[in-house]
């Protein structure tokens with residue numbers, strides 16, 4: 817759903833990491849023991865609002881945490897993705913490929929992210945960490961059909977609606 821307050825809603829396809837065992841200050845070497853599995857996630861982002869917040873040094877809450885802002889696939893057990901550092905993600909808008917990338921291109925590894933985050937915020941069972949998006953983000957419009965996938969693992973699709981309340 818496109819919130820009423822944005823004119824520039826972007827798709828960001830991402831690998832989500834589902835935490836199975838909580839912890840604080842988790843060392844990188846132990847981080848994968850805290851992972852239960854994965855999910856395909858769309859970090860829908862109101863880019864105009866994000867840019868405005870960035871320029872004012874404000875948090876990005878309204879840009880990234882509006883109703884329906886983060887579609888999430890079914891849960892993918894850890895065993896189905898033996899190497900999360902090398903999975904291909906893709907996203908199409910109206911059948912046109914817009915994003916395609918591999919998690920090997922990520923700046924920070926999954927163990928690093930888990931360790932870093934848990935230094936500041938205690939992770940709990942069921943927490944979902946989005947790991948960042950590959951290149952190709954672009955605007956979506958009402959009625960667009962979005963399809964996304966983790967190659968050989970899962971696909972999901974949905975239609976973009978405009979907020980009407």
Ligand SMILES: CC(=O)CC(=O)C(=O)O
Nearest residue numbers: 828830859861947948949
């Ligand atoms: C600038 C961003 O929106 C960062 C982000 O969410 C990403 O996936 O990268």
Ligand SMILES: [Mg+2]
Nearest residue numbers: 828859948949
């Ligand atoms: Mg993102």
